[in-house]
Amino acid sequence: MAQTIRRVATDVGGTFTDLVAFEMRPDGTMEIVTAKSDTTPPDYEKGVLDVLAKGAIAPETVDFMAHGTTVVINALTERKGVKVGLVTTEGFRDVLEIARGNRPDFFNLHYVKPAPFVPRHLRAEVPGRMTYRGEERAPLDLSGLPAILEHFRAEGVEAVAICLLHGYANTAHEEATLAEVRRLWPGVSVVAAHQITREWREYERTNTAVLSAFVQPVAARYLGKLDEGLRAQGLRKSPYIMQSNCGVDSLAATSAVPITMVESGPASGFWGAAELGKLIGEPNILALDIGGTTAKCSLIEGGEVRIMTDYWIERSRKSAGYPIMVPVVDLVEIGNGGGSIAWVDDFGKLHVGPQSAGAQPGPAAYGRGGTDATTTDANLWLGRINRDFFCGGEVVADMGAAEAALRAVGERLGVSVDEAAQGIIRIANNNMVNALKLVSLNRGHDTRDFTLLAFGGGGAMHGVALGQELQVRKVVVPNAASVFSAWGMMMSDLRRDYFVTQLCDLAPGAGAVIEGVFAEAEAQARATFEEEGVDPARVDFLRYGKFRYQNQEHTTEVQLQGPVTDAALGAIADDFHAAYEREYTYRLDAPVEMVGIHLVARAEVGKLTMKPAELGPPDATPAHKGRRVVDYALEGRHEADIYDGDRLAPGMAFTGPAIVEDAGTTVVIHPGNRVEVDAFRNIHIHLEGRA
Numbered sequence: 192m193a194q195t196i197r198r199v200a201t202d203v204g205g206t207f208t209d210l211v212a213f214e215m216r217p218d219g220t221m222e223i224v225t226a227k228s229d230t231t232p233p234d235y236e237k238g239v240l241d242v243l244a245k246g247a248i249a250p251e252t253v254d255f256m257a258h259g260t261t262v263v264i265n266a267l268t269e270r271k272g273v274k275v276g277l278v279t280t281e282g283f284r285d286v287l288e289i290a291r292g293n294r295p296d297f298f299n300l301h302y303v304k305p306a307p308f309v310p311r312h313l314r315a316e317v318p319g320r321m322t323y324r325g326e327e328r329a330p331l332d333l334s335g336l337p338a339i340l341e342h343f344r345a346e347g348v349e350a351v352a353i354c355l356l357h358g359y360a361n362t363a364h365e366e367a368t369l370a371e372v373r374r375l376w377p378g379v380s381v382v383a384a385h386q387i388t389r390e391w392r393e394y395e396r397t398n399t400a401v402l403s404a405f406v407q408p409v410a411a412r413y414l415g416k417l418d419e420g421l422r423a424q425g426l427r428k429s430p431y432i433m434q435s436n437c438g439v440d441s442l443a444a445t446s447a448v449p450i451t452m453v454e455s456g457p458a459s460g461f462w463g464a465a466e467l468g469k470l471i472g473e474p475n476i477l478a479l480d481i482g483g484t485t486a487k488c489s490l491i492e493g494g495e496v497r498i499m500t501d502y503w504i505e506r507s508r509k510s511a512g513y514p515i516m517v518p519v520v521d522l523v524e525i526g527n528g529g530g531s532i533a534w535v536d537d538f539g540k541l542h543v544g545p546q547s548a549g550a551q552p553g554p555a556a557y558g559r560g561g562t563d564a565t566t567t568d569a570n571l572w573l574g575r576i577n578r579d580f581f582c583g584g585e586v587v588a589d590m591g592a593a594e595a596a597l598r599a600v601g602e603r604l605g606v607s608v609d610e611a612a613q614g615i616i617r618i619a620n621n622n623m624v625n626a627l628k629l630v631s632l633n634r635g636h637d638t639r640d641f642t643l644l645a646f647g648g649g650g651a652m653h654g655v656a657l658g659q660e661l662q663v664r665k666v667v668v669p670n671a672a673s674v675f676s677a678w679g680m681m682m683s684d685l686r687r688d689y690f691v692t693q694l695c696d697l698a699p700g701a702g703a704v705i706e707g708v709f710a711e712a713e714a715q716a717r718a719t720f721e722e723e724g725v726d727p728a729r730v731d732f733l734r735y736g737k738f739r740y741q742n743q744e745h746t747t748e749v750q751l752q753g754p755v756t757d758a759a760l761g762a763i764a765d766d767f768h769a770a771y772e773r774e775y776t777y778r779l780d781a782p783v784e785m786v787g788i789h790l791v792a793r794a795e796v797g798k799l800t801m802k803p804a805e806l807g808p809p810d811a812t813p814a815h816k817g818r819r820v821v822d823y824a825l826e827g828r829h830e831a832d833i834y835d836g837d838r839l840a841p842g843m844a845f846t847g848p849a850i851v852e853d854a855g856t857t858v859v860i861h862p863g864n865r866v867e868v869d870a871f872r873n874i875h876i877h878l879e880g881r882a
């Protein structure tokens with residue numbers, strides 16, 4: 192007899208914790224439950240249990256659960272990890288401090304590099320040396336390791352990072368050191384660089400190992416407490432954990448190397464955008480996620496999310512930041528969300544963000560003591576957000592506090608409250624347009640060939656204005672947009688990315704070398720999946736190569752089709768030339784070399800299958816709930832039709848000016864926009880002037 196299947200995803204953000212639950216019934220029907228609750232730092236697992244309770248989801252009824260969290264990035268940025276000791280190759284303990292020569296604040300003669308996460312007295316060396324080809328130049332000598340570990344113990348070290356020179360080319364020395372540390376100090380948290388990445392660049396590898404060790408005990412405790420809490424309430428199987436590479440992985444594997452979930456929250460949203468694009472026939476997507484604290488965007492071409500390992504935290508115009516060499520979705524993130532604070536500098540210039548009011552006290556209109564004007568306060572004052580249905584009716588909007596906060600900004604600028612609110616919206620939109628240009632126009636992509644998919648709590652409020660500026664094909668707001676990142680987890684595969692450095696000219700004989708590297712990585716992937724109970728026959732692969740012109744420093748990634756042979760090298764080179772020219776506007780008449788491979792190994796684990804509904808009549812009157820005056824900033828004030836998002840049915844259509852509102856999202860539809868609801872209840876907004 193068929194049973195009801197329930198799949199759940201939870202996503203912990205900086206302000207809110209989101210829930211999406213899908214219940215597939217035996218008769219083929221499906222119910223979707225969404226919920227939102229406040230994030231509860233430092234006990235983030237409490238927020239997950241809270242949102243499950245709010246959505247009336249009993250863990251014992253859940254068949255599959257995926258979870259995304261900001262616990263790793265929070266521990267890094269707030270420096271709430273543990274004391275780390277580093278073991279590295281003799282003569283190289285200062286790699287971490289020397290770092291790179293990239294000084295972003297170039298003309299600042301007093302510039303100071305970011306302080307390393309491990310001070311010099313906790314960076315120890317062991318003799319032994321590998322070459323860049325993986326050949327042993329000097330044998331490894333671990334006779335001094337007991338004294339090193341004793342020193343670490345005396346200094347209160349809680350985690351050990353290991354990174355030996357050229358360990359990416361030959362892991363033998365790192366493996367031996369790792370085994371000896373575990374033997375000499377049972378129970379200590381320890382990680383070696385080769386467990387995370389096998390790409391070259393010694394500073395990046397070392398810093399990645401250090402940061403992983405820094406957060407490992409914190410993340411392991413959090414995931415352990417989350418698992419215990421869910422198991423205590425009856426969850427039968429540990430949740431899968433969302434990774435930064437748009438896939439999910441087992442809780443055990445993630446606990447061992449938690450740095451792989453450094454951007455797990457944003458990754459799930461962008462993977463969901465790619466999967467939704469395939470469902471609705473829009474493979475080229477500009478994805479925009481606006482939450483309470485930040486706005487994030489990424490470009491999806493041909494249905495594939497771009498993954499890279501050149502990821503940095505705390506990088507800014509004044510700081511070089513810290514590299515983390517793990518597979519991360521290629522995104523741009525800015526401090527512009529619903530809670531971003533508007534402020535006026537000493538020169539009378541208006542700014543929005545990056546400071547945020549967060550969940551506590553939140554925007555002034557929350558009535559929790561906040562006095563700073565935010566983007567949410569401006570949207571509320573201009574009538575975009577329904578003051579009588581604020582936060583889905585759960586919060587009574589404090590319009591007096593919102594007005595006072597906006598008036599303070601207006602007085603600094605010498606303008607009215609209305610003009611201050613309009614200015615805040617325009618500045619916020621400008622910041623987000625610039626971020627979207629960084630992932631599209633600046634990389635040679637024509638935004639007119641793309642559809643803007645706007646999600647998160649604030650995406651739909653700003654999506655049309657941004658789409659008009661970028662002249663995109665249309666704007667799509669997904670069903671349950673406020674919890675779309677959690678929905679994206681339900682569409683994710685069990686996925687691991689393998690990066691291996693292998694220098695090789697595209698010359699006769701290279702085909703066998705490259706194919707051999709891929710074969711070794713694929714064998715390793717199958718063995719790893721099999722250890723976790725996944726049938727190797729269910730694992731499929733995507734192959735990419737990282738290429739460059741000889742004597743260049745950085746690479747361009749190209750997808751490879753089929754086995755790599757000498758006969759295929761010409762086509763591979765042509766693909767590289769085309770990809771290079773698109774990004775940099777020119778190509779060179781120079782030899783091409785491969786620097787390394789990127790292998791994606793994935794297997795389906797409870798992935799959701801969506802079924803389209805029948806399209807009904809276009810009349811949207813059943814969802815119409817009234818009219819109100821809305822200020823559209825650049826287009827002035829208009830009386831807009833208000834629609835209940837929960838009552839919009841597939842096939843309905845109408846024209847702006849209009850507002851669609853539900854408990855988690857407000858969709859701002861500008862004058863002249865034509866709107867259609869598709870078979871999956873996504874809202875398609877056709878912009879005025881676009882066919």
